[in-house]
Amino acid sequence: MATTHALLGMLLAVPVLAVAPEHAPAAFLAGFVGGLAPDLDLYAGHRKTLHYPVYASIAAVPAVALAILAPSTWSVGAAVGLAAAALHAATDALGGGLELRPWEGASDRAVYSHFHGRWLRPRRLVRYDGAPEDLALAGVAAVPVAIAGGDAVATVVGGLFAVSAVYVVLRKRLAALAERLVELIPTPVRPYVPARYLDPEG
Structure with a gap:
């Protein structure tokens, strides 16, 4: 989930x-932005x-x-932001494939490696985005961040985790809803729709 990456x-x-x-506020913001940015x-x-799993690393x-x-606000922020973006791309390879229903395991594409010039295959340690283990991973990250970060950071973390929990509950229903809605999209707009919605197999 994007929230897990954040x-x-x-x-x-x-x-x-x-x-x-003194640089922690910038670091938390950079980690949040860097964790989300690839998506x-x-x-x-x-x-x-x-997504650059090798080059970003x-x-x-x-x-x-x-x-x-x-150390400065800018150097620390850049370091944490780049590391977060690299972690995002790398951990995508540990999840499910790039498909509308990744729990079916039909796709062999997890994340593209520009270094290798090919798609890396999904490892499925987290079966798919929005799986219960995805929420567990989000929780493992959320607890120390909320404890260490103070009230403002804890509020952001609580919001991210709440969104994660709702997404996990609705994940499979959202895929089914997307399949129905894509049928209503006018033909001229279809080239701008992500391929996985038009081809659920990814």
Whole structure:
């Protein structure tokens, strides 16, 4: 879930709170944004256009080194944001495939690796976005972030987790609803609809 990625990104900011608390607000914000940012490609080549499991990880290394050597709001924010984006892309490979109903396991595409020039296959350690284990992972990330981050961060975390819980309950119904709604989309608009809605097998 996008909310799980956001919470995992914010989790990366917790060490900053311990060693450089003055930069923690920027780190939490950067973790949130970096965790969500790759999914901005949802309607334009999802899990390919803005997902870089290898290159983002490589880029995060010097960014983290710079943040350690010359900590500032900008260097720490960039390090956490890049690391969160890299973590997002990498963890997508551990989940289900890129399809409308990923619990059926029909797709062999999890996330595109520009480094390898091919799609990485889904590992399905989390069977699909919105699976109960996805919510459990969100909870594991949410607890330390909420405890360490203070009232404002805890409020954001609580909201993210609540959205996650509702999504998990409705996940399979939303897929069925999407299939019905896509039939109502006018033909001229169909090229702008993500492929998985037009081809549920992904």
